[in-house]
Amino acid sequence: MSIHWSDWITWLYAYLGVGLMTALTFYGFSLKDRPTQFVRDMRSALGLGKTLKDHLQDIFVYSIAMVVICVGWPGFLVWAALKKREDRMRELEEDKPTFICKPEFLVRTVSLLEAEQANHVHDPLGLVPKVPFGHLNGPWGKFLAEFGFEDGDELWYFEVPKGESSGEYDMFDGPICGYAKVVKGKVCGEFVIEAGE
Amino acid sequence: MTAQASERLIYGGKEIRLCSNPLSLYLKQTGIKLESPSTACWRGYIGTWEIIESVGVERLYLVELSAHRSYEEIVGVSDIFPGFDRVFAHWFTGELRCPQGALLDYVHGGYSSTYEYDLFLEIKKGLVINQRAVHNKARS
Numbered sequence: 581m582s583i584h585w586s587d588w589i590t591w592l593y594a595y596l597g598v599g600l601m602t603a604l605t606f607y608g609f610s611l612k613d614r615p616t617q618f619v620r621d622m623r624s625a626l627g628l629g630k631t632l633k634d635h636l637q638d639i640f641v642y643s644i645a646m647v648v649i650c651v652g653w654p655g656f657l658v659w660a661a662l663k664k665r666e667d668r669m670r671e672l673e674e675d676k677p678t679f680i681c682k683p684e685f686l687v688r689t690v691s692l693l694e695a696e697q698a699n700h701v702h703d704p705l706g707l708v709p710k711v712p713f714g715h716l717n718g719p720w721g722k723f724l725a726e727f728g729f730e731d732g733d734e735l736w737y738f739e740v741p742k743g744e745s746s747g748e749y750d751m752f753d754g755p756i757c758g759y760a761k762v763v764k765g766k767v768c769g770e771f772v773i774e775a776g777e
Numbered sequence: 778m779t780a781q782a783s784e785r786l787i788y789g790g791k792e793i794r795l796c797s798n799p800l801s802l803y804l805k806q807t808g809i810k811l812e813s814p815s816t817a818c819w820r821g822y823i824g825t826w827e828i829i830e831s832v833g834v835e836r837l838y839l840v841e842l843s844a845h846r847s848y849e850e851i852v853g854v855s856d857i858f859p860g861f862d863r864v865f866a867h868w869f870t871g872e873l874r875c876p877q878g879a880l881l882d883y884v885h886g887g888y889s890s891t892y893e894y895d896l897f898l899e900i901k902k903g904l905v906i907n908q909r910a911v912h913n914k915a916r917s
Contacts, residue, residue: 701867701903703865705865714868715868718807
């Protein structure tokens, strides 16, 4: 049996064949999102299991979806690709760190040395380590290690006014101050040294 | 919501209630996580603080701590601040509220109950820079 590619019906079968493969692939993905057997058993026990009507409705919906995908699979693939891209962008946006230091709260640039010299803590009872930032020296070191400083990066002293705290510092009423790493005018990291209650 | 167990402050040789949490920023910056032992202590620790005067300046110190790393494991100051059994709270800036006198209004949440007097101590980088007292009245 030979395939006649000059025949339009062959091309139609090929088109629908690809559509069927696409539909089956998406059906396979949809099965991953199904509730587990445990959840289904629990729902049954609570009287929330699927009835015959629900099963018939599922079969009807899936059948319609399969036919639609078989026929319009190029459009469906474009839609799926766009949706995936949109989801990825949203995930990236959600993962982006949020800083309490907004550009308007930046006060002045300082060098690392100036920041450390300005934060030597004196205590006559000697109950603070003799290192920059005292008991906060560990977090300061972590800030430097985590964000790193290269040529062109700037360290800024910032002050967040009272009542402007947000995000993970919203439990502090303010004012909040500290140091921020700024690259090309954008805050890329921050280290809080004071947060008023 | 449940009223929260307060911190303690030794001031002028007297132990009083402290309804502020000066340790919050330190715990946040160091990433130390504590567990709540009960609904009356969501923060997972109770600290005893002391105002100590030295060379004419009053400073805030953490002198005792009972912190729950887990429900069973209770740690103290030297576990949270290795090498120190008391620490100068230089990271704290803000107002400490110390309620005193009779309980006028009980509120079943946070530090919201009202007492006869509130002593407010204003702290800047661990140094006491101001204080004031407020006389409260019961809500009618």
